[in-house]
Amino acid sequence: MTSSEQISSLEQLQGELERKAVKLQSEKSDIIKQLKELEPQTVSALQKQIDAGHGIPEVIQQIMGAVYQQLENYQQQRIEEIYKFKVPLLYQPDLNAVDWLSHSFNEDELARQITYGCESFIDANQYGLYESIELPLVKPLLATERSYAVFDNEYQIDKQQGLNVLHERVMRLVAMMPHSSRFTLLDLDGFGSNFIYKNDLPKTRPVSDDVHKTLDDIAADIKRIYGLFSVQVQSLLDFDEGSRGNEDFEFIMVANFPRGFDRRSIEQLARIAENGPKCGKYVFLHIDEEAEFPSGTSLSMFKNLEYLPWRTLKEGEAGEGFFPVESTTMQAIFKGIQNSEKQETELRFEEGTPFINDFEQWWQADPVAQIHTPVGGSGGKKNDLRIWFGEGKDSVCAHGMLGATTGAGKSNLYHTFIMGLACRYSPDDLQFYLVDGKQGVEFTDYRSLPHCRVVSLYTSPQLARSVLEELVDTMERRNELFTQYGVSSFAEYRKAGQPGGNLARIVAVVDEYQTFFEDDRDGLGSELMLKLVSQSRSAGIHLFVGSQRFNVAGMQKQQAIFGNMHLRVGMKMTAADITALNEFQAGGKALLRSCQEVGQAVINDALGDDSSNIQGRIFRMTDDLRKELIERLQQKWHDSYADRELESPVILNGTEQPKLSENPQLLHVLHHYAERPDDNQWREFAALPQHAAGLGINEWYPVEKPHVFWLGQQQNIHGQSALILRRRQAENLVIVGDNAEARLGLSGMMLAQLPVNHGHCDAKAYLYDCAIEGSPWHGVLQQVAESTSIETNVATHSDEFAAQLNELTEELSQRQAVASSDRHQLSSIYLFISEAQRAEALQMSEGRFGTPTPSEQGQLLEQLYSKGPELGIHVVLAVDSYRALSQLMERAMLSKFRHRIALQMNEEDSFKFINGRQASRLQAAGPKPIYALYIEEMQNRMEQFKPYAYQSQEKLTEELEQLSQERQRWEA
Structure with a gap:
């Protein structure tokens, strides 16, 4: 007898026993009714006789004897019938009691029924039997048009109990149908944590981050399968295995319902629950009773819902409920399925x-x-x-x-x-x-x-x-x-x-x-x-x-x-x-x-x-x-290839800002040269085409002391946005725009690149950091400076900056006295002014005739960016708006900044700063990723790029450590 025939016999047996039980209950009710109809006095008299030891009147003995005989006959007959029936292995009430390691998973056993507990019988020894019997309670599954639900433990003793019912269903179904079952595991509230065995199941539906997409896919499958029906078949179960082909029976298991579901998804799930069974799609809901349904929805939308008992059964215990599946049992089931012959359909x-x-x-x-x-x-x-x-x-x-x-x-x-x-x-x-x-x-x-x-x-x-x-x-x-x-x-x-x-x-x-x-x-x-x-x-x-x-x-x-x-x-x-x-x-x-x-x-x-x-x-x-x-x-x-340096790939990410540590041009320099390149090597590198990880620049004259600073990534495969600072007029940089992360990232990564261009004795940096103390930006540039080998003088207050300006002005005067033929030997100096809109001492004041007049510090700064570049002193100025910039210098002074970077700004500022509206449309597609424009004033060149940007302290530290490791050979 096959398992299907056995379980069919089990259903017939249960039906017969239920009919007999109903009949017996009716007969017992008749006897009780007869007893109640006796006169109270008669009952009292009978009780006195019994108390006096005179025995039970004959009529009562006959009535009670008939009842006991019927009970005995009923139970004896039931036990005899049950012993003729062997419970199929896959329908054993307790999955933990099955030897799965010796079970063959080569053939599927379609789960036409599903267990929901077990029956046990009175002490078998009373009837001369040699073993006790537990019989599974079953309900139809594949042959029914129902969906199923289980609630959390209503007494709140164990919130996991309801989920364990779902896990037992999954384990039983996958054990019965390892090759024809498919599972969709929805755990919107737990991010999948409630189905940690998902990857061990033979077949699962990929679940999109958008639950609507997943449910729509299931609904589309239902519609497609309906198209396969004919007059002869009314459900997927009616198809024979050959014509059913690759169509699996799919079980949609939902944890913590309705958490994470909106009205639309609940409506779609209810439609699947109602229409899915004919097409082999069955919904199992684990209901979180503490969760509220979205407005306009309720559990009543699931019209075909039937409830599964959540009560935990123990060994030898009978009734409606379930036996929790142990982890060792799960592992044995999965291992058995993986080793089954039909596993060849999923090749490794x-x-x-x-x-x-x-x-x-x-x-x-x-x-x-x-x-x-x-x-x-x-x-x-x-x-x-x-x-x-x-x-x-x-x-x-x-x-x-x-x-x-x-x-x-x-x-x-x-x-x-x-x-x-x-x-x-x-x-x-x-x-x-x-x-x-x-x-x-x-x-x-x-x-x-x-x-x-x-x-x-x-x-x-x-x-x-x-x-x-x-x-x-x-x-x-x-x-x-x-x-x-x-x-x-x-x-x-x-x-x-x-x-x-x-x-x-x-x-x-x-x-x-x-x-x-x-x-x-x-x-x-x-x-x-x-x-x-x-x-x-x-x-x-x-x-x-x-x-x-x-x-x-x-x-x-x-x-x-x-x-x-x-x-x-x-x-x-x-x-x-x-x-x-x-x-x-x-x-x-x-x-x-x-x-x-x-x-x-x-x-x-x-x-x-x-x-x-x-x-x-x-x-x-x-x-x-x-x-x-x-x-x-x-x-x-x-x-x-121990003697070869692996060429770094070009990494592009449309949603992230680029990393300086992944810049292929920078990495080429660091990996190709055993030590910091000399003038000829820099010229060689600059002339390399971009596809060969070079700059693609022929205008590279060592006498001008050119130094390259990468700013970010262009919108093409090999292009890296970079500026070249030379010993020429106006070789300064101004960064203007609303995005603080980009202003800070651009300034910081330029500072981080100083050791690439210079040895520790060949350059010096001055940093005036105007960021608000306690803000996320405060101290960031100082951290960058400390990670380099370049001497950096840091100022955070106006008086400290005044001292820097005086020192630099004095340096400027001394350099002006140096013969022009010897000036190329002068070391490079860089002045970084971050968040300059907060440098009040630099702001112009209203002059005698109402015209803006540079402050004392502003005049000193003007000398530096006007006369310094030819002598190796370069200014890098970062400010949050064009309006703030106009308070720091006259418009005519902007010509002293040959290199300009525009971040997102309003249209009026864009026209004033770059003579066009392009900077006002940089973030038209959204705030991320950040875009910028690099404008090279003398060549009238403009390019859009993604700049290096500050994201977090952790990521900055990681980036600086990576850059330090890459430079390690040079600084050893």
Whole structure:
């Protein structure tokens, strides 16, 4: 007898016993009624006879005897019937009593019923039996149209008790249906802490931070499954296993309901609870009785709700309730499921990369003709799902694209692809450009992958197009190199021994690639993409892009672009998107419709031709394994190239401010030179193009003592915003704008860069910090100064600053007396004035005829920024508004500041400061990230960039320590 037949017999047995119990109760009621109808006097007389020891009258004996006989017959019959029935293992009331380690999880047992307690029977020895019996109490589950709820312990003895009921449901269901169950675990109040075993479950629905999105996805699944019904089937349970295919029974477990839910989400959840069961979607609610429902909602919205008892049962105890599942039982269940034969449907990355633990086999693949890696398996095969780029024996595969809806496993495929290639090819043979769309952070961990040249997160459309532009520029530089050495392609160049230096294949992986075409009125993104995909294969550059669908809004010349995208990878998509596909033929579309599970994919490397479709499952790449592999790849690099400094990747983040410690140009200087560069080395570095981590500047004359100060990151791949201070007139900097974090960050990071440009004896700094004592900004610049090896004189009060001005004025006079031929030997001096709007002694006063007149200190400062730069004295002034600046100097004096940085300001100030409204629109998209404008007055040049900004004491300390470590070799 199968388990299903056994449990069906159990239901029939319970029904029969319940009918007998009702009949017996009715008979007992009749007897009691007869007794009550006896005259009270008769009852009194009977009682006296009994008390006197005369026995019980015959009529009473007959009535009571009949009752006892019926009870005995009923219980004896019930016990005999029960002993003919064997309780199925998966329906044992106490899961802890089951030997899960010896249980086979290879087959699913559909949970047509669900337990809610157990019955036990009177002392078996009274009837000559040899063992006691516990029989589960069951209710229908898959065959019913109900949702279930459990309350917290109403006596508030144990708030966890209700949640434990939910955990017992999860463990029982996953043990019964390890391969056909799926769980959606909603814990909005606890951030997932109430379902710590989530990652151990075989299949879970990814839960979005937006619960509406998750519930809408479930509702969409219900609607889709309803579309599969016919006259013959009225529910998912009616389908046989073959026709049910990959459709799982899904259990939506909700903790602490309704905490974290708003009206809309509760209404949607109630609709799912009512309509979901027919489609295999069942809602289980754990009700927090202390939580209030949003206005207009209540538990009554769940019309099909049935309550589960929360009472904890103990061993040998009967009744409605549950036995809490012990952690060891959970571990045994999960271990058994993982070791079951059907677990092959979720392939591990290790199965496609068997050499994962053998360093000697890493980086052995040859990139000359192509690069390739398995990303999954189909059917019984473990690794025949493959992605490749390059030239095959009879085919080519230049570029690829991926279409997959949210939750289909797109991110996991990226990780499997990237790490598979990274294990097979060395950084000398393969490099990555990894670009996440505007909302993406999937590639965060790859900042330290040795193969990465660019990692861009939360990428804006402008920045995304700059990636394409850089790839096109790289392609053209390579083609020029090939022409120079008489070869026509990347493969020929490699075979010729790479005479012009090492070239690696480049793979650009771009998630949410529709970002290329957003806000692109002139079609630049489409033009760049078309040029890249049609010409870059021979240069060894390949593009792999993904989105929720293949064709995206805003793309022009789509047919021409897609005609060069030989590789098409499809995962779960909406029915409408599949129907509208032109990238797959009819056979491919049919396969895509069956991709309903996470990780299922159809791969085609022949422009979508039906003869080249392969359907299978993508390897599972866990976060822990990915992070471990990245660390091991770093170690592999250090072991293999101990004498080479690993080139730092370009890190871009659309929501964060850049870090000076990640500036590739600065890192090139620090890593390339064993000690602080001399004049010739600085000139060599300045002339390097930006794509080679140089400044791209030819105007670099050592006699002018040029020094570079990086300000932040431009809105392109390699561009770093920097100013060059030289021994010329007006070589000063003024920073104006409302953002204190940016003013402080710009001043602080310039101060932090002094040891890069100067030895400890070659420069001196003066700092007047006007920040309010007790404010977050107070003392920040002093902390920066203390982290450098440059002597810094710090003033925090007006009298201290007056002494600084007098000292600097005297220094200025002495330098004016030095012969011009010897002035280049003078050390550099920098005066930083932070929060100058608070320097009252610098503010102009009303003169004799009502015109503003500089103060005494203002006049001294004016001498410094007017005459100092040619003599090596530079002023860096930071002020919060143009109005405040106008109180410190006359407008004509602004010409003495060749370098200007504008932060967000009002439109009037923008026009006055930079002769345009651009500074008033810097933060049009929101306060973060912070943007700035750098204006080089003499060259009439303006560029927008993201400045270095102060964020917190902790982050500043971390940044300063990192910079100090990077400079360590120079200062040893």
